[in-house]
Amino acid sequence: MSDNTEQPIKFSEKYLKTTWLTNVRNYYIQNRTIVVNLGNQKAHIAENPEKYLRPRTSTILQEISIKDGDSLLLIEIGGDETNIGGIVLDPALWNLFGNIADFPKDVPLYKSTQYDLGIVKFDPYFVTGLSDQPQESKIKEYQLKVNWWFVPAKTNCAIHIQHMVPDFLEVHTQIYGIGRMQKFHANNFDTLYEDVIMSPGDTHIPFASVDEDGQFVYPWHQYYSDTDCIWMANEFHPI
Template identity: 45%
Template sequence: MTSTLAYNVEKQLSFSGSHIDAKYVENVNNYYINNETIVINPHMWDVSVGQPVRNIIPAFSSTILKDITIEKAQALILIEVKDTTNIGNIILEQGWFLLGDTIEDSPSNGNTSELPYPKNTPLWKSPQDDAGIVEIDPYYMTRQAQTPGQKQSFVVKLNLWFAPSHTNCFIHNKHDFIEIHTEIFGTGRMQKFKAQDYGTLYEDMLMSPGFTTVVPFCQVEENNQYIYPWHQYYADTDCIWMAIEYHPLAKA
């Protein structure tokens, strides 16, 4: 007796609330998008969108759709902004916290020249979900390879961030995962720097709602090492964006 995997398996994400509805959908087949929705393809295979003219959502990218059917996808992240009135109150919803409240003080005798995180930075983080597991080629994802090769399993972790206008969200360069970002509300920038110094900015990537940073900033090295440039998010307006993190699963 054979079993078949169910289609359109939905998982409500924990940062859904009165302002934003968020879902992770797996094994997508003829899935109807009713209201205006940011649709993110977290996989390395294109997503097929239906009539009137067939279209695709390329790997690791996103678009805004309404009143249309997704023909087929391995997985989708769906974000619907339901209410923008007083949307800054999202930080009062369950599980949100000021990032500075969770950062430990740097050792006073530390020898590092790296600047400590300013705890008074107005940057809030939502709860984080383990949304699902995907198999991707990380070298293809970062464009270190031109075509997909050997795949690796990653846990996709998702959370929202909020910052008010004109916020520098701190220049940093360390992650033990691969990340991309999707703009949900407002306009901001993903920025790269030559050093942990705002005067060394060399790339300014503008972010508007529905835009995803298709190519991760990092370079993949052996043993799940990810080398990032100095980078940060900057909020031009009050902003909400989503981090899409790919955490490597340990091999059995």
């Protein structure tokens, strides 16, 4: 495979140019860009002293090189944000979630096309914080799938404890606006117990744990938007 292989990801070409970058070698980031490490390896940043981006984490970079990495998603930010909510009007790329799932149609939650971005490996017990060091015997393979979501300001995106497809690990990366990942004791907004503020470039730590059968399990949780928001769901599906 050649170095710095670029593949455009068409969530939005007008507002947020997105590129899947693999086999990274001394790749220069010119413009302000959200960089999400979706691979197996640390991505080393050519800073002095040298810094790195761990798998399943993200940051914002500009005018600096990434020395290496196996799989990064680059979302270039900035430019004209006028009418950015119009990205959901492309029927080839976006759907009102209530039209494709058992979900209220009066909640303006929109989901983009989903893309497969390769296979990654990790120890689920280490990634979810149940062990302090990864163990080779527990490392599994996962198919990585990513999609974007959009909601206007002040939207509750529904408390839930299960997903449409069970048993995958998800984390979210904030792309635009300010939102929150929230945890609840029960399916009731009055039982909120953790509020994780999300600003552009943030990726939260996994909410999931692993049960006695090795399945991912979640607390009651939801996304809430303080402003108009776009975020990316990074889903790791067991193979």
